[in-house]
Amino acid sequence: MNNAVSLTARLLGAGLRALLVLTLVTGVAYPLLVTGIAQTAFRSKADGSQITADGRVVGSSLIGQSYLLPLEKGQRTPDADLRWFQGRPANGLGANTVNTRYRLLVSGATNLAADNPVLIRQVEAARAAVVRDNSVPGHPDQVPADAVTSSGSGLDPDISPAYARLQVDRVAARNGLPAARVARLVERHTEGRTLGFMGEPRVNVLELNIALRALTASH
Amino acid sequence: MGPVLAGVLQLLALTAALALVYVPLGTYMARVYTSDRHLRVEKWIYKGIGADPDTRMRWPAYLRAVLGFSLAGVLFLYLLQRLQGVLPGSLGFSSIEPAQAFNTAVSFVTNTNWQSYAGEQAMGPLVQTGGLAVQNFVSAAVGIAVAMALVRGLARTRTGDLGNFWADLVRGTVRVLLPLAFVAALVLVACGVLQNFAGIHEVGQFLGAPQQWNGGAVASQEAIKELGTNGGGYFNANSAHPFENPTPFSNLFEIFLILVIPFALTRTFGVMVGSVRQGWAILATMAAIWVGFVALMMWTEFAHHEGALRIAGASLEGKELRFGVGASSIFAVSTTLTSTGAVDSFHSSYTGFGGGITLLSMMLGEIAPGGTGSGLYGMLILAVIAVFIAGLMVGRTPEYLGKKIGAREIKLAALYILVTPALVLVFTALSMALPTPPHSMLNPGEHGFSEVLYAFTSAANNNGSAFAGLDANTDWYNTTTALAMLLGRFLPMVFVLALAGSLAGQQPVPVTAGTLRTDKPLFAGLLLGAILIIVGLTYFPALALGPLAEGLAS
Secondary structure, eight states: OHHHHHHHHHHHHHHHHHHHHHHIIIIIIHHHHHHHHHHHHSHHHHTTOEEEETTEEEEETTSOOOOBOOOOTTOSSOOBOTTSOOOOOOTTOBOOOSSTTSOBOBOOOOOOOTTOHHHHHHHHHHHHHHHHHTOSSSOOOOOOGGGTSOOSSSOOOEEOHHHHHHTHHHHHHHHTOOHHHHHHHHHHTEEOOBTTTBSOOEEEHHHHHHHHHHHHHHO | OOHHHHHHHHHHHHHHHHHHHHHHHHHHHHHHHHOOOOOHHHHHHHHHHTOOTTOOOOHHHHHHHHHHHHHHHHHHHHHHHHTGGGSSSSTTOOOOOHHHHHHHHHHHHTTOOOOSSOHHHHOOHHHIIIIIHHHHHHHHHHHHHHHHHHHHHHHOOSOOOOOOHHHHHHHIIIIIIHHHHHHHHHHHHHHTOOOOOOOEEEEOOSSSSOEEEEOOSHHHHHHHHHHTTOOOOSSTTGGGSTTTSOSHHHHHHHHHHHHHHHHHHHHHHHHHTTOHHHHHHHHHHHHHHHHHHHHHHHHHHHHOOSHHHHHHTSSOTTBOTTTHHHHHHHHHHHHHHTTOOOOSBOGGGSOHHHHHHHHHHHHTTSTTTTSTTHHHHHHHHHHHHHHHHHHHHHTSOOEETTEEOOHHHHHHHHHHHHHHHHHHHHHHHHHHHSSSGGGGOOSOHHHHHHHHHHHHHHHHTTOOOOOTTSOOOSHHHHHHHHHHHHHHHHHHHHHHHHHHHHHHTSOOOOOOTTSOOTTSHHHHHHHHHHHHHHHHHHHHHHHIIIIIHHHHHO
């Protein structure tokens, strides 16, 4: 019995020593070295690909934002600010429930199954909203899937070129711009597949809206 | 070009990249684990540990070292989380509650990385970088070490010597994982993955109030998270989060990292047993399953014929637009066929059959190509079973690589096969039978059952992904999934090392005309058949209640 205890203690001791030594290598030296190089060679990317417009930081090109009107009295959820291009729904975005003195952005998906009535209602409501909001002047008959589904992170920065095009008339009307100018803007901000085959074609909503603001200001 | 063709091209590009590094990486790892030289830095580490890397270990000694090291890992990680609230470098985050801290400690030590917490709001940089990411390295190195012990058991004769655990652990970390992770981390930063120690800070938005971001050493952790088939995300959304996986290229690169070591280890195996063709046969079986499952997944996801997905027009719920349906399907299959469990899209919102494929991928035992090391030893156990079945058919004593598969060997292999199904089915049944655990389900009907089945399949197979609607942060799930992870990791290792010991002690049997050639396509086919029959018979009833019922209902 004593033998077993001392053997266990010896093994545990060796295990702990090994863990501490390897922690120094993989948990201290490695991340510090990577951070050092990253901060030297790819500073802006390592810090989150922030974008500046009009002299102030307006977010990250990688993180989707919401473009909403301020809450009015008695309203529970704010309305979309239809002057701006809208991103994908983010119904799975979590709230900060631990360490609540922070208001951290908590990423997340809905995790709803395809046959769940809640998801069916969400998709149908989103679809109806897209049709309603964009019905001036041409009626959209085809609502793209990305316009009515929540992404995996809830922070998807992109929409499909089809969804961006669908919003062109509305955005142009609300900003007093010719539709052709806004359509050209969307065209310029459409990114194809990487090397022609990786991922999907997309439009970065934040970058598009920044360009839209500049266009409106100069118009 | 349509999205289907783009998906297929991405699969081809990935396959080509994996093929390119297969021989050099596999051969290099064989050299690492057979060399008798020690690097200077390794000598320092051995001195720090106080272990002699040249001591030969028989299987019980090897096993004791594995268990001692892992137990130390669980204790250390548990304490680190329990003390987070008072330790510096934690952003003032509070300590983790006991049940969740135990679950997370076990989860990372067992290479599972099941997460019942949301990283960005619960774990500070000290725990993430100094605790969780460290286990990402060493738990992967432990897996490879055990696989190498089994390969030595097959390759050596009339000896008890399976190598030295400390040497295998340190070499795997220093010579294989660290250099690869270092390069991978820099590639990921160049794509846009975060790597800073900025802590929590505010960043302005286009409209409205600023956002609060939690920075961190994300790229360095992301690299080893994929490379070591760990899968625990820095953020709640895991590899769907743009700061973990910003571009279509980083997405394919991360899938590459997940698969590269498990596939290449079949080459290492071939070199070490003195016949690379033996490695080819194992590789062929793994690759056939992987490609087949990816094809099935793309088919069902592009068909998107269910409920909300039909109304939406594409299976994009829970998927990031920049990856699309094709690349998300490749990621989902690759992460569940290995023991990774990282996700770039949320499996719970896949089609009924798509979710079923992710479940079945894990139920195969994560052997195609499986986790780092655990995939290889899992597949070799099934190879032992396959030659045994073939031996029964022709009435000959089965043998594998010149080793007789006798009563002791087949008992150990059978015990290995029984562990995970027993854990999965018993815990799932208990969770359904007890009054409160079903309250954790998010979705109604078959899908709710699938959430529970998925949780225990993922835990017992050390995967870590989830049908994440399930509220797993309860005492019941934190405790039972932790038990499933522990037993699902270490019981099989006991049987693998015992088997390695008994194989190493044998006298080799001469090859005759009657020997079943295990380096031929016929054997790869036999192995594939054995896997599908064993897994099919074990899990069909459970699958029928969950994803099959859901998929057929639409």
